[in-house]
Amino acid sequence: MAEGRIVKALSGFYYVENEDGIFQCRGRGNFRKRKITPLVGDRVAFEAANKTDGYVLDVYERENQLVRPPIANVEQAVLVFSTQEPDFSPLLLDKFLVHVEANEIEPVICLSKIDLLNEQKEEAMNEAEALYQSLGYTVISTSIFVDETIKMLRPYLSGRVSVFAGQSGVGKSSLLNALKPELNLATNQISKSLGRGKHTTRHVELIPVDGGYVADTPGFSSLDFEGMDVEGLTYCFPEMRKRMNDCKFRGCTHINEPKCAVKEAVEAGTVAKGRYNHYLQFAEEIKNQKRRY
Numbered sequence: 001m002a003e004g005r006i007v008k009a010l011s012g013f014y015y016v017e018n019e020d021g022i023f024q025c026r027g028r029g030n031f032r033k034r035k036i037t038p039l040v041g042d043r044v045a046f047e048a049a050n051k052t053d054g055y056v057l058d059v060y061e062r063e064n065q066l067v068r069p070p071i072a073n074v075e076q077a078v079l080v081f082s083t084q085e086p087d088f089s090p091l092l093l094d095k096f097l098v099h100v101e102a103n104e105i106e107p108v109i110c111l112s113k114i115d116l117l118n119e120q121k122e123e124a125m126n127e128a129e130a131l132y133q134s135l136g137y138t139v140i141s142t143s144i145f146v147d148e149t150i151k152m153l154r155p156y157l158s159g160r161v162s163v164f165a166g167q168s169g170v171g172k173s174s175l176l177n178a179l180k181p182e183l184n185l186a187t188n189q190i191s192k193s194l195g196r197g198k199h200t201t202r203h204v205e206l207i208p209v210d211g212g213y214v215a216d217t218p219g220f221s222s223l224d225f226e227g228m229d230v231e232g233l234t235y236c237f238p239e240m241r242k243r244m245n246d247c248k249f250r251g252c253t254h255i256n257e258p259k260c261a262v263k264e265a266v267e268a269g270t271v272a273k274g275r276y277n278h279y280l281q282f283a284e285e286i287k288n289q290k291r292r293y
């Protein structure tokens with residue numbers, strides 16, 4: 001018996017990679033009966049029939065699982081946010097960070113298209129960079145036209161499974177192409193709709209990049225707060241997590257409670273007001289979601 005990782009699933013085959021190569025495998029082991037669907041990213045036990053084919057026998061327990069796209073065991077999300085075209089959105093970045101934290105995935109914030117910066121914008125981006133770094137997040141600034149910035153990103157991809165995430169047009173495919181030119185992914189909206197088209201179903205594939213794997217499809221295609229409560233939301237903000245024992249009440253949601261350390265820190269300016277306001281907005285969204293069900 002051997003072990004490996006599913007890097008592609010297509011037409012009933014699982015492509016399992018390990019140090020001996022890639023094996024085209026069928027599932028064996030009553031997966032349907034056991035209600036297990038092997039996913040791309042799964043670590044599996046398999047039996048090689050020869051040097052190229054085999055059978056998946058068992059799926060190891062998952063660290064996590066994204067739904068759209070379906071990928072298991074994602075360790076890192078590269079959150080791509082362009083400084084311009086489209087404009088940087090702190091609200092959306094905070095939303096992505098919450099989703100990443102909730103899934104126990106390590107975020108890397110990538111501020112893209114820095115070649116488009118003007119002086120005024122540059123100042124705002126430097127402030128954003130300082131804020132997110134102060135929260136403990138890794139922030140990298142990139143431009144596909146500046147090789148050194150792409151080089152900065154490479155070490156973060158090594159030895160782990162990553163997805164790129166971020167709104168349309170921020171340059172996710174362009175970055176992947178810059179990291180691995182032979183990928184030749186279509187970039188920009190127009191060439192994409194002419195190319196693969198809407199009606200071709202895409203499969204997810206893990207691509208080896210710099211000693212790690214990157215999904216060829218962006219992660220986190222939906223950002224609703226389904227399944228999250230407000231207390232869970234507080235844990236997705238590092239500045240609140242850090243202060244959770246400082247509030248008067250256990251399980252403080254930092255909204256209306258008296259003697260709240262988070263609200264005091266916002267007043268004192270040691271917790272960013274913008275982040276706190278986003279928190280309030282997400283908490284409201286969660287409450288409204290509950291009311292609907």
Ligand SMILES: Nc1nc2c(ncn2[C@@H]2O[C@H](COP(=O)(O)OP(=O)(O)OP(=O)(O)O)[C@@H](O)[C@H]2O)c(=O)[nH]1
Nearest residue numbers: 113143144145167168169170171172173174187188
């Ligand atoms: N100036 C500049 N333009 C860039 C950069 N990266 C990407 N672009 C351009 O931004 C546009 C969108 O890039 P894509 O890579 O298709 O963006 P995406 O995030 O993959 O978009 P979706 O697939 O729609 O989610 C393209 O026209 C790219 O050429 C950059 O670093 N600098």
Ligand SMILES: [Zn+2]
Nearest residue numbers: 247252254260
């Ligand atoms: Zn509090």
